[in-house]
Amino acid sequence: MGEAPSLSFDTRTFHWTDAKSKAITRPQDPYNYLQGFGNEHQSEFIPGALPIGQNSPQICPFGLYAEQVTGTSFAASRSHSMRNFLYRRRPACVHSTYEKIPDNPTIESSFLNPSKDLHSIPSQLSWSPFKIPAKEAAVIDFTKGIHTLGGSGQPNVREGIAYHIFAINSSMKNTAFVNTDGDFLIVAQEGHLDIFTELGHIYLQPSEICVIQQGLRFKVDIVEKHSPSGARGYIIETWGTKWELPELGPLGGFGLANPRDFLFPTADIDTSSSGPWKIVSKQEGRYYAISQDQTPFDVVAWHGNYIPYKYDLTKFVYHNTVSVDHTDPSINTVLTAKSRDLHAPLCDFLVFGPRWDVAQNTFRPPYFHRNCASEFLARIYGLEVAGGRSEVFAPGGASYEAGFTPHGNADQRTIGAMHVDLKPMRVGENQLTFMLESCRSLLFTNWALKDSGVLVAEDIPASTWDTVPDRFGENEEAIKFLKAMNRASTSLVM
């Protein structure tokens, strides 16, 4: 037998399977996971720590305390009910009184008050990479490094969404965070993160996303070895809804993001720290804190379905046309968060990675479009130029198009694509990009438009579109018809 080939996961990976890994995670990830979106899971750090056949024994195994956490109403339908039982050394209520602590001034959670300093955008915005703060200037951990770009709605009515970025240079020291407003979907873009949640560890690196649900405590540490410049990424915060897998319809039983590729942590406890601990709680975007002598990461066993999870976007199974035309971009949906309008999701999380384009007799660049949804794009890695008003700048930046902003590809490929010899070809190689489609028109913060310092004043000059010729006006047959109808006009003829 020859030597096993070394595993290769890098930005040239076309699909996860190219690395021929027998593991479900990348080599840097030291943790074990459970698999299966929507499953009931259970895990115990010590064998026998989970009670059998009941939730609340008179005395729990090993003297642990039972504690329930609900993510939905008690009487939610079975298909929507989310709840856990945790078995821990001390119940979470063992802590000091809440105290008000300084807010993170760059977090915004209310987009309903028109008197606030929030801004509507009629067309398009772009940002160069958001800056990761230098450690010499200030120690910025996850609680301080969140910056809101924009949003819609408000958490206290359980309606809406906020888009944030995070840029940090420090791990959280004896500090945990809990967001009582909503769920965080975290996209790693720069650096590696070790996220300790009450239900165990999630290791997160560029190409991976994770969801940490409302009310669960967690701690974000930077893995220094893989994060020489600190860490950066994106957070999509949703209020009053949960991320789901999209329906597959005629695709059948498998495809897109397959449920078994979603990974859930296994029970783990913190035995290395000594107190005291601080737990920073975000409520309505404001910060409060409690302190306690014991670690909040003392859950020895748990069972339920209200569990943080992660997913590697390079495992996505792309689908699209195999004859002519384009399938709408919703075919790239990884997760969807419903709104109360059944026909308009609060947010779809889409991925655009390497894939094949095989459509024949077809204009292959994205069709020109004006969508009712707003579009937010960000590149995780790779520098392939997308072109046009959907241009995405370097990894770590972003762009936004308000609903009904007309766009498409503006560069020369647009015209050239009408004349090329179409062959099956790989597109989107060496890069990974995500897009958020929302039925909401976002309002943007001063931080997004000014204080971040990376807003691009004019990314696509309006004159770019002058390169799109009026070919109808030059078409001899069309001119003949127009003349016959006495409708010829010099304004139509360039």
Ligand SMILES: [Fe+2]
């Ligand atoms: Fe678009």
